[in-house]
Amino acid sequence: MANSYFRFKQFTINQDRCAMKVTTDGCLFGAWVASQLKDIPATNGLDIGAGTGLLSLMVAQQTALHLDAVEIDAAAATQAAQNFAESPWANRLQVQQTDIRQFIPSKQYDVICSNPPFYENELASPKTGRSIAHHGSGLRLLELLAQVNRLLADDGTAYLLFTAKRDADLGAALAAAGLFVQQKIVVHPSETHPSFRLMLAVKKNSVEQTAEQTVYIKDKEGYYTPAATSLLQDYYLFL
Structure with missing residues (x-):
């Protein structure tokens, strides 16, 4: 983004203070997750690896979900708690600083979303928090x-973001976990670049997968495409 502020309809984050x-x-x-949930009668959600809370905030803006955010890094969890408290949706957002493997809620969730570690087999950052956030360690x-x-309810949906490099591994990994792809979006940074992200909607029960879609963030001239703009325009300060 070209500036240091990230706009919600009623709330702005200064990203310079984000860990x-x-x-x-x-x-x-x-934005894609939030768009998928607008018309779904879900009541509770879980954000795994919430970082400073951006994903939870985006979903909260567009839905009536009550969201639990789980983040292992203490600094990021503290920032998420501050961002939640200052938002218009503070009564529907809470963060717990813990390892998701140690998280024992009293319920299963209608919705789970996660932007998980990207680079499981690549060189890690020397900064511990950034390494945990971006690597599979x-x-x-x-x-x-x-x-x-x-943690997902039997009829729930999980929304997951992966690097495109994981595409070859995902089929077997999802099958081993008893999860089935409902939607798959292949994301390219521009019309002239190869894919770099995969956005998936998965369920615990076998479902018919919708046709695979492709989204380009920017066109050949470097401008946001209509598809990207339609998703991001409710959030970016200048778009």
Whole structure:
């Protein structure tokens, strides 16, 4: 983004104070998740690896969900709590600073969303918090999917963001976790670049998968495409 502020309809985050920076692909994912939930009669949701709370806030803006956010990094969880408290949706958002594997709620969730570690087998950042956020050293793919299965209601839906490099691994990993793809969106940073993200909607019961879709964030001239704009326009300060 070209500025340091991220706008919601009634709320603005100064991303300079965030422990984990706002990214365009993360914003696109949050906007897509929120758009999918507008007309679904879900009542509760879980954000796994919530970071500073951006995904939960985006979903809260567009839905009436009560959201639990779980984040292992203490600094990020503290920032998420502050962002939640200052938002118009504070009564529907709460964060717990814990490992998702140690999280024992009293319910299963209608909706789970997660922007999980990206680079399980690549060189980690020397900064511990950033390394946990972007690498699989804290929570590996199979472990994450097992937690999704454990915490998702039988008729619930989980929304997951992955790097496109994981595409070859995902089929077997999802099958091992007892999860089935309902939707798959392939995201390209621009019309001239290869895919770099996958957005998935998965369920615990076998479902017919909708046709795979492709979304380009920017066109050949470097402008946001209509598809990206339609998702992001309720959030970006200048778009």
